[in-house]
Amino acid sequence: MALLNIVQSVNETLRTEMRRNGNVVLLGEDIGKNGGVFRATAGLLSEFGPERVIDTPIAEDGIIGTAIGMAMNGLEPVVEIQFLDFIYPGFNQIVSELAKLRYRSGGNFPAHVVIRAPSGGGIKGGLYHSQSTEAYFTHTPGLCVATPSSPTDTIGLLRTAMRGSDPVMFLEPKRVYRTVKEEVPSEEEFAIPFGKAKVIQEGTDVTLVSWAAMVHTCKAAVELASKENISVELIDMRTLMPFDIETVLASVKKTGRVVVAHEATKVSGFGGEIAAQIAERAIDSLEAPIVRLGGFDTPFPYALEQTYLPSPERILRAIRKAASY
């Protein structure tokens, strides 16, 4: 067991998998000597060399498209997009190519590319270093979407992503890259399957569903609620595609009340999918309307970012609303 933060967990998993599998290559901007702007690839160039740790020109379409070709021809590329907000020049490669290759080729050209991208706000990043746009990717069949919140989950899910054969959007919670530390499993085979949510804390009154960095804000909200004698069950989805609706439904059947909280803008956010699934499958268990809480339906602001992001107090108000209906 070692005490690692999330960015160290990424680094450690990449290193372990690259030692194990010579077909794994990394591509991204400033990932070589610089070790990535968040240092997720620090030290990897010196260990694995420039043919495996590939600094690229600044072109997300070029990075992702080249990675797709590498994957067609036997390599297993892991791409770093510097910020999720910069991914859009490569959006066509993700949506038209990566996501559809297995299907359109009748299963003959699956492209196993893992795309890592720091996601979410709270680092004073303004409009273009802050967004949580996971729903663009969950809306594209063919892509897996992982949204870890902790060092252990980062290791377990990244390993599953890298050892699998499907394209994965691996969205890293950059706000808590360094603030969350824990003892992590050191076994080289430790992995967490996709599509298994985690009950972070059991409770009886309200189900609170979240993912990524927002899980930590939710933890604070659960503390506040407990002081008001509201017992909240907190669920971390961990992956949004595939997603674990069973764990959510089991909790809803117990509590009858639900809050879904995420950083992404509320309208068309993945919280809407969770709310719809609950409504379709467990409406008889509901004692109150489902409450959705997201970032506001505006672009992400710079100066007012802490106002934009759901706070423990806002989540608490949502919990109260669900609990008191």
Next chain:
Amino acid sequence: MLQVIKADGEFDPKVEPDLSHEDLLKMHRYMLTVRKLNEKGMSLQRQGRIGFFMESTGQEACQIGMSYTLSAGDWAFPSYRDPGTCLVRGVPMSALWDQIMGNSADEGKGRQMPVHWGFSKWKIVSLSSPIGSKLLHAVGVAYAAKYRGEKAIALASFGEGATSQGEFHAAMNFAGVYKTPVVFFCENNQYAISLPVRRQTASESIAVKAEAYGFDGVQVDGNDILAVYKATKSAVDKARSGGGPTLIEAITYRMGGHSTSDDPTIYRGAEEVELWKKRDPIVRFTKYLIRKGIISEKGNEKFLEQIDSEMTKVIKEREVIAPPDVSTLFTDVYSEMPWHIREEASEFMRDEGGPGAEKGEE
């Protein structure tokens, strides 16, 4: 602009590529086959027997000439106007028609529009409709080959319209920076749907763009199969021996419309089409072969009849093959079917049955 055969079939023996009579005949036969495939494809669509078609008449020399340079381990990224690439690689005629018809024998399970081919056994990657995006895949495939120390190269062909896409720039740039063994083959057929090349770029040529990326760009007569072969062969050899990428621009002409949904008379004049008819790549190569005594007028006629009857037979055979099973709609999205797709598949199968009703799962 590189040219070996002049319009009247006359040629300069000093620039003739080193090809046997057998090779020359094979190339000729491929060209005739592609022309016939285009005729049949257009006709079948008009008769309502296939849903859609895109012809490549006029571009036979490009398809065959460039693909004839490849070795078995190489990768090809043809466009929808390159059925000839598939044939040269060894794809059977029946497989091409299975794809065009979208039947259950199609490797792509009938999921793609006609002429959006992919034949994994021959390292022909299933193509998408957005143009330009595959150029990057060729760069990546070539990088992987180089990484493993293999001699394989990647050849990607595309129209001049694709050179306006950002992904064209990214692919040229990445190929230049990493010096990947890749050949970019632009079939400049003068039109991207309705837009003429002068509205696509202000560059004096497509080939000249290569200079900005730090590698060679060459221009070749795209209606001269030997010139196409020669230029591509030297680019392929260069790539294979570690010399990096080349951009080839072949000057040709799209004799038909963009697709069966297009009417080219709206945007171009008949005189222009007539002018290019005189530059027909098949007529030119036939004259060359006759001049060299490799084929006779009569022999050529026989060739044509043979190709026609063989293709008619293949079409008849493939047309009766059943469409893909309904259950294939839901497979190959992921390596394993996730629960939400499994659920919608089994609900649909339960409600609407069909021949695949029992196969809701992968």
